[in-house]
Amino acid sequence: MITHLRGKLIEKNKSNLIIDCNGVGYYIYISSYTYSFFLRKEIGEHIHIYTYLFMKENQNVLYGFFGKEERNIFSYLISVNGIGPSSAIVLLSTLTPNEIEESISKENIKVFNKVKGIGNKTAQRIILELKDKFTKKIITTENKEKNREPNLVKKDALSALSVLGFPIQKSEKVLDNILSKHPELSVENLIKESIKKL
Incomplete structure (x- = not known):
C-alpha cells in the first residue's frame, strides 16, 4: 500500500x-x-x-x-455501500472533512443534498453506516475547540499558511478579519476560508 x-x-x-x-x-x-x-x-x-x-x-x-484526516474520511466513505472513490472525491470537493464529520454526527441530511449525485437515500445510508465512527470524535473536538484560546487557533493557522507560501503579514490581516466575524472556526476551516481570500 x-x-x-x-x-x-x-x-x-x-x-x-x-x-x-x-x-x-x-x-x-x-x-x-x-x-x-x-x-x-x-x-x-x-x-x-x-x-x-x-x-x-x-x-x-x-x-x-493534503492531510491524514481527509484520507481517513475518504476510506470511511468508500466503505459505505454505493459510495465509490469518485463519489467520495466529489463529497470531499464540495464539503470540508470537518463539515462531513459534523453532518454525519448530527444527522444533517440537507448538507449532503448540496453534493451533486447525493440524494436523500444515499445521505441517510452514509449517516447510518458512519455515525458511530464520528459522534464521539466530534464531541471531543468541539470541547477542545471551545476551551482553546482564539489566539492559538490563529497562531496555528498562520503557521500553516506560511508553510503554504502565503505572506505572513497579509495572512495575519485576513485571519483577523475572518476571526472577528467567525471566532468559533476550527483551525482547519479557518485555513480554508483564508486561502479563499489570499
Missing part, C-alpha cells in the same frame, strides 16, 4: 496531480479541498502528499490528500 509520496510536482490540475518520485511519475486524483492547499505550489517544487491506493480487479488508482 502506498501511503504517502514525496517528490517533484510535474503537473497540477483541479482534479489531479502528477508527481515525480526518483524518476517515476505518479498520477494522483485529488479533491478540490486538497487542490486548494497546493494552489500556490510551483511546478518543479517538492511536495508531500498522503495517498490511498484503490485496488479493484485489474484497476489500481491512486488518490491523494
